[in-house]
Amino acid sequence: MRLEAELSVRRGGRAILDAARIAVAPGECVGLIGPNGAGKTTLMRAALGLIPAEGHSTLAALSRGTRARAAAWLPQERPIAWPLPVREVVALGRLPHGGRDAGETEAALARLNLLPLADRPATALSGGERARVLIARALAQDAPLLLADEPAAGLDPAGQIAAMHLFAELAREGRGVLVSSHDLGLAARRCDRLVLLDGGRTVAEGPPKAVLTPARLARHFALRARLEEGGRLAVEGTEGTGWG
């Protein structure tokens, strides 16, 4: 399943997405980057068909049931309202498959190193542990596409690296992965391609080194910085206050 979308969204008379384009092919990990308020979350939600939008999206065009089998969605918010055991929360990922489970739940628990927590109520977890549970639930869904909105937020440094490593690995296994991130160096190291959004428009897309030029880092991120060989972001300072 290939995600291909070009979408516009208006709120309160203002265009918050203006014909923003995104494409994710099977087997590729695409990083969605952009400053605060660029429209990353809106683009993901519109591409999934979760909010009204103008334009087209191969995902939004599907029926609800087909879409739930086609794409797993990891939103930025991580609410777990009920004190279900971790194993049952992860098993909810199997709902689009009528609850049928050929070991996907246990495999997802093991992959996220959650077996020691499997019987713990999911409401009795730290923020980072909860994030891992929701990543595991998305994995258990076993969908060809995975869209994740800042999945590394709230994880400790090793957890952030592990999460991006996992998403890149899922792409190697054949899924299409779209992941938004504010960690430009990590996104550059792990993603095959970056899509840079600003002001609701796709302003650049391509291999990380081609997208993250010093001129774009200054213009779109207010950073005096350059991307070094190996994907390390060398930051000398910020332009202005750095607050938009």
Ligand SMILES: Nc1ncnc2c1ncn2[C@@H]1O[C@H](COP(=O)(O)OP(=O)(O)OP(=O)(O)O)[C@@H](O)[C@H]1O
């Ligand atoms: N319901 C809404 N009504 C009006 N404006 C909205 C609404 N939702 C989002 N916006 C605006 O749309 C713009 C894009 O928001 P969005 O959350 O998509 O950005 P983002 O790139 O994900 O930002 P961040 O990196 O801060 O999470 C922002 O300026 C935001 O204030």
